[in-house]
Amino acid sequence: MITAIFAALFYVATLVLAGGLFYRIRLYLRTPAPLKIPTTPAPTTQSGVAFRLVREVVLFESLFKANKWIWIFGWIFHAALLLVLLRHLRYFTQPVWDWVALVQPFGIYAGFAMVAGLLGLWARRILVPRVRYISAPSDHLMLALLVAIGASGLGMKFVAHTDIVALKAFFLGLMRFELNPLPPDPLLLIHIGLVAALMIIFPFSKLLHGVGLFFSPTRNQVDNPRERRHLAPWAAKLESGAGQK
Amino acid sequence: MADAVNPEAAKPAMPAAAPPKAPTAGATAAAKPAAPKKDYSAYIIAKGQPVPSPTEIPQFKCGAMSDSKPFVAKSEHQTPLGFPGELVDNWQEKAVAKMGDLLGKYRSLQVYMDSCIKCGACTDKCHYFLGTGDPNNMPVARQDLFRKVYRRYFTTAGKWFPKLVGAEDFTEKVLDEWYTYFHQCSQCRRCSVYCPVGIDTAEVSMAAREIMDHVGKGQKYSNEIIGKVFKVGNNLGLPKKAIRSTLDGLEEEIKEETGLDVRLPLDEVGAEIMLVTPSADLFAEPHIQGLIGYAKVFHQAGISWTLSSHASEAANFGMFIGSYENMRNVSLRIREAALELKVKRLVFGECGHAWRVAYSFLNTLAGPFDFLDPRYPIPQHIVEFTVDQINKGNLRFDKSQNDKYRLTFHDSCNVARGSRMGDVEGGQFEFPRQILRATCNHFYDMAPETIKEATFCCGGGGGLLTDDLMDLRIKGAQPRMRAMQQVAQDHGVTHLAAICAICKAQFTKVMPAYGFKMDAILSVHQMVANAIVLDGSIQAKALDQKLAAPQIGNA
Ligand code: HEM
Ligand code: HEM
Ligand code: SF4
Ligand code: SF4
Numbered sequence: 001m002i003t004a005i006f007a008a009l010f011y012v013a014t015l016v017l018a019g020g021l022f023y024r025i026r027l028y029l030r031t032p033a034p035l036k037i038p039t040t041p042a043p044t045t046q047s048g049v050a051f052r053l054v055r056e057v058v059l060f061e062s063l064f065k066a067n068k069w070i071w072i073f074g075w076i077f078h079a080a081l082l083l084v085l086l087r088h089l090r091y092f093t094q095p096v097w098d099w100v101a102l103v104q105p106f107g108i109y110a111g112f113a114m115v116a117g118l119l120g121l122w123a124r125r126i127l128v129p130r131v132r133y134i135s136a137p138s139d140h141l142m143l144a145l146l147v148a149i150g151a152s153g154l155g156m157k158f159v160a161h162t163d164i165v166a167l168k169a170f171f172l173g174l175m176r177f178e179l180n181p182l183p184p185d186p187l188l189l190i191h192i193g194l195v196a197a198l199m200i201i202f203p204f205s206k207l208l209h210g211v212g213l214f215f216s217p218t219r220n221q222v223d224n225p226r227e228r229r230h231l232a233p234w235a236a237k238l239e240s241g242a243g244q245k
Numbered sequence: 246m247a248d249a250v251n252p253e254a255a256k257p258a259m260p261a262a263a264p265p266k267a268p269t270a271g272a273t274a275a276a277k278p279a280a281p282k283k284d285y286s287a288y289i290i291a292k293g294q295p296v297p298s299p300t301e302i303p304q305f306k307c308g309a310m311s312d313s314k315p316f317v318a319k320s321e322h323q324t325p326l327g328f329p330g331e332l333v334d335n336w337q338e339k340a341v342a343k344m345g346d347l348l349g350k351y352r353s354l355q356v357y358m359d360s361c362i363k364c365g366a367c368t369d370k371c372h373y374f375l376g377t378g379d380p381n382n383m384p385v386a387r388q389d390l391f392r393k394v395y396r397r398y399f400t401t402a403g404k405w406f407p408k409l410v411g412a413e414d415f416t417e418k419v420l421d422e423w424y425t426y427f428h429q430c431s432q433c434r435r436c437s438v439y440c441p442v443g444i445d446t447a448e449v450s451m452a453a454r455e456i457m458d459h460v461g462k463g464q465k466y467s468n469e470i471i472g473k474v475f476k477v478g479n480n481l482g483l484p485k486k487a488i489r490s491t492l493d494g495l496e497e498e499i500k501e502e503t504g505l506d507v508r509l510p511l512d513e514v515g516a517e518i519m520l521v522t523p524s525a526d527l528f529a530e531p532h533i534q535g536l537i538g539y540a541k542v543f544h545q546a547g548i549s550w551t552l553s554s555h556a557s558e559a560a561n562f563g564m565f566i567g568s569y570e571n572m573r574n575v576s577l578r579i580r581e582a583a584l585e586l587k588v589k590r591l592v593f594g595e596c597g598h599a600w601r602v603a604y605s606f607l608n609t610l611a612g613p614f615d616f617l618d619p620r621y622p623i624p625q626h627i628v629e630f631t632v633d634q635i636n637k638g639n640l641r642f643d644k645s646q647n648d649k650y651r652l653t654f655h656d657s658c659n660v661a662r663g664s665r666m667g668d669v670e671g672g673q674f675e676f677p678r679q680i681l682r683a684t685c686n687h688f689y690d691m692a693p694e695t696i697k698e699a700t701f702c703c704g705g706g707g708g709l710l711t712d713d714l715m716d717l718r719i720k721g722a723q724p725r726m727r728a729m730q731q732v733a734q735d736h737g738v739t740h741l742a743a744i745c746a747i748c749k750a751q752f753t754k755v756m757p758a759y760g761f762k763m764d765a766i767l768s769v770h771q772m773v774a775n776a777i778v779l780d781g782s783i784q785a786k787a788l789d790q791k792l793a794a795p796q797i798g799n800a
Contacts, residue, residue, distance in 0.1 A: 024359070031352040034569065036605045037445065039437045039662055041670040041698060056441065066366035066439035074364065074441075124365065129305060131365035134385050136411035138402070139363045204402050209442050212360025217353045218434075218443035223665055225605045226622055229612045234350055238573065 003182045006192065007174060013199040020203020021211065028215040034232035042223035049222050056213060069124065077117030083110035084153075091168050092175070111157065115150040118143055142205065145198060152191040162188040283716055288723065289760035290730050299695050299727040302369045306378035313717045315428050315709070318463035325472045326571055329461035336460040337415050341398050343456045348399065350569075353448045358395045360442045361385060367436040367444070372701045373429050376720035381426045384436035384446040390422050391449050420462065427453040428464060429717055431707035432565065432598075433658035438698050450707070451567025458566055466711035467562045474575055479524035479558035485511070488557060491527050495537060503782035507544040509536075509552070514586050516551035518543070520627070521559045521579055521603075522594025523746035531768045532749055535595050538770025541777050542631050546639055550592070556582035559599035560746065564606075565708030572602065576610040589617055591624040595768055597657035597745030598706065600626055604664035628676045628744060629666050631773060635683055642776040643788055647685040650740045650767070653732050654681055654690065655725065655752075656700035657745035671697070677744055677769050684776040689736040695728040703743075705751030718751060719758050726759040733761075742767045 043049045055061040060078075063071045087107025090096045122143045125131050156162050163183040173180035182188075201207065214220060231239075290296050320330025333339055348355045367384040369375065374382040381387060389411065396403030396412035403412030413419060432447035457463060473482045492509040499507045510516060520543075526536040543550045556579045563572030583591055591614070593603045603624045608614065614623045622629065634640050654677060666672040674697045681688050695701050704721030732738040741756075743749055743766060752766035778784045 028352060028356060031349060031355050033352040034350065035609060037353060037448070037663070039434060039443060039445065039698075040665055040673065042665075044668075044670060056443075060441055062439055062443065063364070063366050063441040066370070066441075070364055070366055128365065130302075130368040130380070130383060131363075133305070133380050134363050134365060134368065134383065134389065136363070136409070138410045141409075204400065206360065206362050209360045209362045212356045213442045215352060215356045216360070216443035217356075218437050218445050223670070225608055226624075229608045231609055232350075235569065235573075235609070238570070 002184050002189070003170070003179060006182050006189070006196075007170075007179055009193070009196045010174060013196040017199040017202055024203055024208060025211060028211070032232035032234065033217040033221070034235050036221055036223075036225040036230050037217050038221040038223050039218040040223055042221065044223050046222055049220060053214065053219060056219060070121070073117045073120035073124070075117075076113050077121065080110040080112075080114035080117060083107050084114055084150075091164075091171050094168070094172055108157070111150060111154050115147060115154065118147050118150065122147070138205065142201075142207070145194060145201075149191060149194045149198065152187050152194065155187045156185075156191065160185065160187050283719075285719055285758040288719075288726070288758050290734075292734075296727055296730040296734060299692065299701065299724040299731070300369070300375065303375060303378035305380050307380060310373075310377050310379040310382065310429060310717065311425060313429060313714060314425050315711055315713050316465040317424075318465040318468040322465055322468040322472055323458070323461065323463050325475060326458070326463075326468055326568070328458045328463055328468070332461040336420070336462075339460045340415055340420075340456050341394075343459045344395065344452075345399065347452050347455060348395075351448065351452065353445065354452050357388070357442075357444045357448060358392055358399075361388060361392065361444055362442065364441060366439050366441060367446075370436045370439050371430075371446075372433070372435070372704060372724045373431070373717065373721045376704070376723035377429075377717070379429075381422070382429055384440075384444075387426055387430055388444065388446055388449045390419070390426055391453055394419060420457075423453050424457060424462060427457070428709065428714070429721075431658070431702045431704065431709055431721070433702035433706055434662040435658065435699070435702065438662060447707070451564070453567075454565070454708075455567035458568065463566070464708060466713070467565050467708040470560075471562050471566070471571055471575065474558055474560075474562075474578075478555055478578070480560050480562070481524045481528055481558075483524055483527060483557065485554040485557075488527055488552070488554060491533075492552070495533070495540070499537060499540065503779055503784060505544070505779055505782050507540050507779070509540050510550065511552045512554050512586065513549075513551040516549045516586060516588055518548060518550040518590045518592050519556075519583050519586055519588040520550055520552055520592050520594060521556055521582075521599075521624075522552070522627075523559045523596040523599060524557055525746040525750060526594055527557070529750065530753075531764065531766060531771055532595075532746055534771035534774055535768030536770075538768065538772070538774035538777070539594060539627050541774055541779060542627075542634060542640065542770070545777065545779050546630075546634050551586060551588065553582035553586055555585065559593055559596045559603070561599060561602040562708060564598055564602055572606070573610045576602065576607055579607070580611040580614070583614075584616065590621050591617060592627055592630055593624050594627050595744040595746065595770060597659040597747060598663075599746075600744075601659035601663035626666050626676075627770065628680060631770070632667070632676045632679055635679070640683075641778040641780075641785075642684050642773075643778050643784065644684060644686050644776055646775045647772055648687070650685060650772075651687040651689070651736065651738045652681060652685050652740050652742055652767075652772070653688070653729060653738045654678060654696075654769075655703065655741050655743040655748060656696050657743060657748050658700060658702050658706055660744060661698055661700045674698075677742075680769055681742060681772060684772040687736075689732050689738055691728040691732050695724065701725040701728065703745075703748040703751040704755060706745075706747050710747050710751055715754070719755050722751070722755040722759070726755070726761075729761070730759065740765050740767050742769050742772060744769050 043052050060075055083106050086103050089100045125135050162185040166183045169180040170182045323330045371384050393411055393413040394415045396410055402410045427450045430450040432450055434447050437445035470480045489511050495509055525532040561575045563575045617623050660673050666676040701724040705718045749766050753763045756765050757763050
């Protein structure tokens with residue numbers, strides 16, 4: 001019964017996540033940016049822009065300029081999240097890829113770092129009046145959700161182990177549309193239940209920021225308006241339609 | 246004259262030659278009964294007292310600026326721009342529809358509505374927040390006024406769980422908040438520098454104003470000015486005759502000073518260059534001194550040029566109200582004038598947002614400019630032109646002419662964060678400084694966190710340069726003024742140079758509140774005009790004699 005419920009949950013969550021992301025990305029791709037608005041000084045070449053985006057994604061460059069506390073907590077959280085997720089790949093691949101095996105040992109500490117980063121961000125959200133003012137309940141819930149996922153994961157790692165072999169069989173089975181029993185450990189059910197919730201919320205929430213960054217005209221446009229004419233399709237229509245003024 | 250860009254104060258029938266004397270700062274304010282008396286005495290820092298940090302974060306003063314609203318446009322200001330004359334009955338429905346329209350037309354708006362992480366990085370970056378302490382002036386809070394409506398009508402979460410995600414119906418109260426706080430954003434883009442996803446609050450402000458215009462709640466100042474541009478050709482409503490007589494006066498003045506016939510041509514077909522400059526340059530101090538500088542540089546470079554009466558305005562307030570159509574129509578005048586006058590090059594005078602529109606948008610809005618000479622940048626900034634002449638060795642300066650000034654430079658937002666000069670990233674910071682160093686012996690930059698890409702707005706940009714917002718303008722200037730107070734104490738700086746008509750007009754008005762004289766603001770090309778030594782001029786002869794004379798008693 002539990003197995004079936006969670007199987008269904010993960011199919012739904014995966015569909016929502018993939019469908020939602022697809023829909024959003026398609027929307028962003030289809031919406032034109034009619035004017036050149038890079039925040040200058042901006043790169044004057046396409047490769048320069050790619051480098052700017054890499055710096056934003058890897059180093060959080062703008063955030064670093066803005067506020068060192070948010071930067072340090074935020075960067076630790078994201079870097080740790082990445083390691084944790086890479087470590088999790090072992091539940092979904094058979095045999096486990098070599099490089100995933102390589103990052104395993106780091107992943108263990110990353111769990112703590114992730115939660116620590118989140119708690120730091122949460123503390124700011126509560127303690128700094130400016131950040132408290134701009135926070136909606138959903139902003140707190142998002143942090144609570146991630147902390148809960150991290151804590152339940154760490155709980156499995158260090159307190160109440162679960163049957164990883166069976167768990168892996170369950171997920172590998174899902175990928176082949178087979179049902180294998182899911183170990184009914186409470187921590188595990190909490191952990192993956194919350195993960196499914198995260199996946200469902202993702203495309204409807206501010207978690208889209210990772211996607212948004214790549215479509216942000218202030219960051220992804222080349223500074224070359226004098227050299228190249230930039231014209232959106234809807235703006236081009238004004239041109240043919242109008243001999244006005 | 247601080248109303249240089251303000252039609253209310255500009256009398257078209259103004260006398261020609263000499264720019265009119267400025268009214269005292271108090272005179273115009275006193276004429277407006279609406280503005281309550283405020284006490285700004287704390288802004289003046291006594292000699293020797295420490296200047297508070299320009300970036301100091303204030304305590305919250307909730308609602309401090311909730312009464313600051315500009316005059317609402319009347320129907321005569323709205324209709325010429327294609328907007329309804331007054332708030333329409335079904336405004337809510339119309340506004341939501343317009344929002345949907347803009348979300349589909351501007352990826353910036355769509356992405357920025359979705360992507361804010363509420364990280365707080367921008368919360369202490371806006372000069373209006375730093376100057377007023379009103380939390381709604383934190384960039385993200387300003388965006389949220391828009392975002393809460395977006396979420397309510399355009400997102401799943403906001404339709405189902407409005408409380409949870411901070412979504413709200415578009416009520417009369419919300420519209421009022423919009424009108425209040427989207428007219429407390431000068432669209433300076435300082436917040437966009439620091440946002441980890443690059444959210445530009447200016448884009449949101451522009452969209453909000455476009456929506457308000459479309460339901461009949463426009464801002465009088467900006468819309469009236471755009472109407473003037475369509476009708477007369479410039480923000481001030483100066484007719485061709487008045488422009489010509491001003492130029493005649495300037496020619497006489499320069500002749501008297503230099504002994505040379507330096508020309509300021511108007512509507513001359515076949516000139517090499519058409520200069521498009523803010524109409525304040527034809528009218529107000531210190532702008533007009535800059536115009537004299539441009540004329541002298543063109544003269545010395547030996548290149549023919551002309552102003553146009555049809556495009557006698559570089560400013561384009563269409564950007565401030567977020568109206569692509571109006572911005573385009575204003576821009577098309579420039580194309581028409583360039584074709585009509587058969588010029589080969591296009592040069593823009595000192596104006597911040599005008600340069601952003603020219604540099605970043607003109608090619609889009611009114612291009613392609615395939616009829617101009619492709620060997621030169623299209624368009625070119627007068628500062629680029631002058632730097633090029635300096636680099637070629639065509640200009641000679643006597644820096645000592647500017648020894649009475651100890652200068653600093655104000656990077657205007659739209660030039661700093663919305664455009665470029667030259668071929669290299671950041672040229673917009675180096676070019677004007679190169680000119681100032683070439684023309685002036687005493688130049689000192691303000692604190693690094695207040696200049697270049699981090700520059701603070703003058704407090705009057707983005708369509709806020711109107712007397713009905715004077716309190717906001719004075720408070721919003723605080724970070725910039727503190728940075729200047731610092732260099733005044735540390736280096737004895739007396740004057741601030743700028744390349745923006747709005748900045749210049751704003752500073753003449755607000756500087757007195759911070760203990761500076763209203764004429765402590767200068768044009769960059771004013772420094773050029775003072776120091777340049779034109780070939781064959783009285784100054785050249787005097788200087789040559791001085792250099793040739795044996796150096797007696799100069800040990
Ligand atoms: C390209 C990928 C991503 C980039 C560049 C990115 C960048 C950022 C940045 C710059 C911030 C603001 C600073 C901070 O609070 O840390 C942030 C916040 C946040 N990110 Fe990401 N992120 C990415 C992916 C993700 C993903 C996949 C998640 C999913 C779980 C996530 C969850 C969060 C959360 C919850 C916050 C808000 C923390 C708070 O409430 O203060 N991010 N992200
Ligand atoms: C369906 C997806 C997931 C499954 C099946 C899963 C399962 C597990 C299991 C079994 C553990 C215990 C590891 C051990 O005992 O060695 C664990 C730990 C952990 N999980 Fe997950 N997890 C999933 C998704 C996630 C996600 C999306 C996050 C983060 C947002 C996350 C964060 C953590 C953390 C921080 C730990 C503790 C540190 C570690 O062992 O890596 N998990 N997870
Ligand atoms: S654009 Fe400038 S004025 Fe507007 S919110 Fe950002 S920092 Fe403030
Ligand atoms: S810096 Fe950007 S993402 Fe962070 S709160 Fe401000 S607008 Fe939102």
